[in-house]
Amino acid sequence: MAYTDLATMKAQLDFTDSGQDTILAVYVVAAGERCDKFTGRVYGDNPGEGFESHTRAGQVHQLAAVSRVVLREWPVISVTTITLDGVAQVAGTDYRIDLRIGVITFIDSAGYEARVSGVLLITFVAGFAAAPSEVEMCCLRLGSYWFNRKATEGLGSQLIGDLQESFRRPEESVILNDTIGHYRLCSVG
The missing domain is CATH 1.10.3230 (Hypothetical protein yqbg)
Structure with a gap:
């Protein structure tokens, strides 16, 4: 381009x-x-x-006892859905995300980092305006x-x-x- x-x-x-x-x-x-x-x-x-805003639908990650996932594309504008083994994850309850650098951190009920395993499916919008x-x-x-x-x-x-x-x-x-x-x-x- x-x-x-x-x-x-x-x-x-x-x-x-x-x-x-x-x-x-x-x-x-x-x-x-x-x-x-x-x-x-x-x-x-x-x-x-890659520089313009675009949607990445259904990006799959196989996780084995990890607390963070680094998305390859950044900045992340928004996260549409995150599921772990088919169960929807809720922002602020199950994970938090640093949109600027595209890092998803899984958290427990007290807000501390938590390790998770399973198949993670993410749909998000990344790029620059x-x-x-x-x-x-x-x-x-x-x-x-x-x-x-x-x-x-x-x-x-x-x-x-x-x-x-x-x-x-x-x-x-x-x-x-x-x-x-x-x-x-x-x-x-």
């Missing part, structure tokens, strides 16, 4: 003519796809769905980098005297980590 547009990319590079529009349009799309891939917010055939502005900034930085260096992530080389030295260009990774690294989704086993 493109998180920016051609006009914004041209403004970033201070272009007023249309001479570079074709390559910049490719960079706009490629930067969005690179951000999705880097953050892990690509699901099935719907790249880019709109993609964070840092994602657009990252796309603009990537597009500018690619255009100015005519480079992609990979090997570069330089000649030092009679020696040819090859190295990995770190700029793209640095741009991604600095700008949107905190939006990466991690798999929790």
Whole structure:
């Protein structure tokens, strides 16, 4: 998904003519796809769905004496249903959730953490109302980098005297980590 547009990319590079529009349009799309891939917010055939608000229905977790479940997708906007072995769980009575980071904590009648086992079925809404502005900034930085260096992530080389030295260009990774690294989704086993 493109998180920016051609006009914004041209403004970033201070272009007023249309001479570079074709390559910049490719960079706009490629930067969005690179951000999705880097953050892990690509699901099935719907790249880019991960930043926008979306519903995950019937996510199944097999639990064995655990007190917390970390949802892979965050922020969580709302939880529609949670069932444990077919029994509906009630927010505030059976569990509490930190919506910002997507952590469900099971609790006992006194409000303390409780360990549970069984099949957990969750339906929830996750994502952002709109993609964070840092994602657009990252796309603009990537597009500018690619255009100015005519480079992609990979090997570069330089000649030092009679020696040819090859190295990995770190700029793209640095741009991604600095700008949107905190939006990466991690798999929790």
